[in-house]
Amino acid sequence: MPYAYDDQNIFAKILRGEIPKDTVLETEHSLAFRDINPQAPAHVLVIPKGPYVTFDHFALEASVEEIVDYTRTIGAVCKMMGVQPGEGGAGYRTLSNAGDDAVQEVPHLHVHILAGRPLGPMLLPARN
Numbered sequence: 001m002p003y004a005y006d007d008q009n010i011f012a013k014i015l016r017g018e019i020p021k022d023t024v025l026e027t028e029h030s031l032a033f034r035d036i037n038p039q040a041p042a043h044v045l046v047i048p049k050g051p052y053v054t055f056d057h058f059a060l061e062a063s064v065e066e067i068v069d070y071t072r073t074i075g076a077v078c079k080m081m082g083v084q085p086g087e088g089g090a091g092y093r094t095l096s097n098a099g100d101d102a103v104q105e106v107p108h109l110h111v112h113i114l115a116g117r118p119l120g121p122m123l124l125p126a127r128n
């Protein structure tokens with residue numbers, strides 16, 4: 001089933017300026033802003049401006065220009081945060097939740113960039 005984009009989701013409202021945001025970086029096709037409920041000392045969300053629900057949706061349907069802009073924005077934010085391992089930073093984690101099993105809360109693609117403390121194992125142990 002094709003993705004149906006809900007333009008009333010909270011990040012669509014942030015993009016339209018209906019809800020305040022703490023901007024880190026804005027480009028032609030992307031926006032980076034601080035998470036309202038940070039899970040690490042540094043927690044930034046990077047979203048495309050286009051109506052994409054998940055990473056696979058974006059990766060398969062976005063234009064080359066959008067994909068390049070989005071990828072470069074993630075890199076630029078890591079640089080601004082000073083977390084690049086190759087530049088002496090202590091590292092970071094990127095993650096993007098998609099759908100029910102990943103507990104995606106907001107149905108607009110977002111990559112989390114988390115940094116500023118040891119981030120522990122990638123996943124919690126399975127509970128089943």
Ligand code: 5GP
Binds near residue numbers: 034035097107
């Ligand atoms: P998800 O669970 O969908 O991967 O993550 C959604 C993220 O969006 C959460 O980390 C949550 O704290 C963040 N979030 C939800 N509403 C808002 C908001 O209004 N502003 C900001 N800056 N972040 C939000």
